[in-house]
Amino acid sequence: MSDLSGLGLLTWVYPPGLVDRVVAACGRAERRQRLLPARLVVYF
Numbered sequence: 001m002s003d004l005s006g007l008g009l010l011t012w013v014y015p016p017g018l019v020d021r022v023v024a025a026c027g028r029a030e031r032r033q034r035l036l037p038a039r040l041v042v043y044f
Contacts, residue, residue, distance in 0.1 A: 010043045019043070 016039055023029060023038045030038050 007043055014043075 019039050019042050023042060028038060
């Protein structure tokens with residue numbers, strides 16, 4: 001069960017490309033490089 005939990009499951013259900021498109025559609029795209037990209041903020 002532990003293999004199906006966590007960030008791995010989230011990236012499988014919500015692919016990174018989809019998350020990036022949603023972040024851009026909401027007007028929250030990154031203006032500069034950060035240690036924690038917008039995509040990871042959405043997952044967490």
